[in-house]
Amino acid sequence: MEDIKQIGIIGLGLIGGSLSLTLQAKGWKGKIVGFDASEEHCQQAISLGIVHEISAPQTWQNCDCIIVAIPIDAAEKIMPSILDSISAHQVVMDMGSTKASLCNTVKDHPKRSRFVASHPMWGTEYSGPSAASSRAFEGKSAVICDQEASDADAVKLVEDIYKALGMHILYMRSDDHDVHAAYISHISHITSFALANTVLEKEKEEDAIFELASGGFESTVRLAKSNADMWVPILMQNRDNVLDVLNEHISQLRKFKSCLEKENYEYLRELIYQANSIKKIIH
């Protein structure tokens, strides 16, 4: 990080804001400029210490790195013009939850090699500058995709940023990333949304239902608070993978349904034993 004197962040919400606050909390002393399409977010970002200055990305010639942390549909829209505007020593990175579509959009851009596609595997169900945390990212994985399409110095700069945040770095093809993200992130959001809607539907008849809600319910349903502006574009862009996983998930649920319908409790027990082996993965 000692080579990095100034960064510019487009999008001062949960992810961009947390990146800035955590880098500062870890002791990085560089200058941080920022921009957000929401005037309110810009003001909050200044008062929360997320950025030192709000300015237009077109004026960021002094930034070593421009970090794009906005919903992926918006990122895809502005990325070509950001690449148009940078000079040869600058690096652009994004932090979006899908990678193949964005990488495809910029693949023939003359400055493609100054762009590094990445995805830090951290987030919460909250959004906006006020949700940003100075203790984010630590101990989680950051994925860098299609690294061979980026210049070595650009990749190194992005690695340095993620390492400064305390993350460990994985490398994969953007296509593979999107398949994996569908399994370990996108489907969790759909099940939470659907579970919330299942219970909210019932609540129309029965007021008291939520008085019983316990920790287990809260944990499976908390992602249902996630922001539609972020998630609709993710599910759109990763539609094919998400549909594959959703079909598999519905068919796994149908196995539970069939066990109950047929009163086949031996098989139900087996399904639960199988599920228990998730213990080896999450602790």
Place this chain on the structure above:
Amino acid sequence: MEDIKQIGIIGLGLIGGSLSLTLQAKGWKGKIVGFDASEEHCQQAISLGIVHEISAPQTWQNCDCIIVAIPIDAAEKIMPSILDSISAHQVVMDMGSTKASLCNTVKDHPKRSRFVASHPMWGTEYSGPSAASSRAFEGKSAVICDQEASDADAVKLVEDIYKALGMHILYMRSDDHDVHAAYISHISHITSFALANTVLEKEKEEDAIFELASGGFESTVRLAKSNADMWVPILMQNRDNVLDVLNEHISQLRKFKSCLEKENYEYLRELIYQANSIKKIIH
């Protein structure tokens, strides 16, 4: 709690163990005797300070209250003989996750009025005495079912115990409890089990998939570690209600599927907005 000098706990796992440790941590000074079908659990319970003494429930004439904290199928099996064995001043309470079947089993027992059916809405995905916590239950709801079938002094004693744990108490019919529990607890477990199996299925092909697992995934899938010995009987006993909710949940998931298939992103956004209103319930 000052009237209660001695309690006996059948089942020294997560729930029975946490009840004992939390009562002691809150300053209750009475004697606690216990029993567990597992010899290993009995030894652990002694060494962890969960009980002062292991003895047979038939010898618990000095207990003001006998607390049954074992899987609900086992509870239902032993409850009639426990009621047979108690004298008129003793109280029996259970802590199981379904209530209608047990209440039905004992409804004509001559000592039915000494039994209080209850369900504290607290738990974790772990089991056994070693999972017991001295900071359990606090701030959660405890449900007392069919209270009119129990003597007033018996209900008061059970209320005193739950209040001593820091819980607030709800009253409902056992049938209603089971409907509500299907919505805010049992379905969460099924979705977690099914989600774990969905991802574990994919893992057979792809080693790397779990390297990306983040907090969101862990939170939706953590209940999948839950014990089959506890959950098969719950899902058996609450079969009809759970099937209703599971059918509703699958149809909610199908709405997401259909949005993606038809690329109807306006409706997808609406479904997410609907789900977001879970915010008013969980904070």
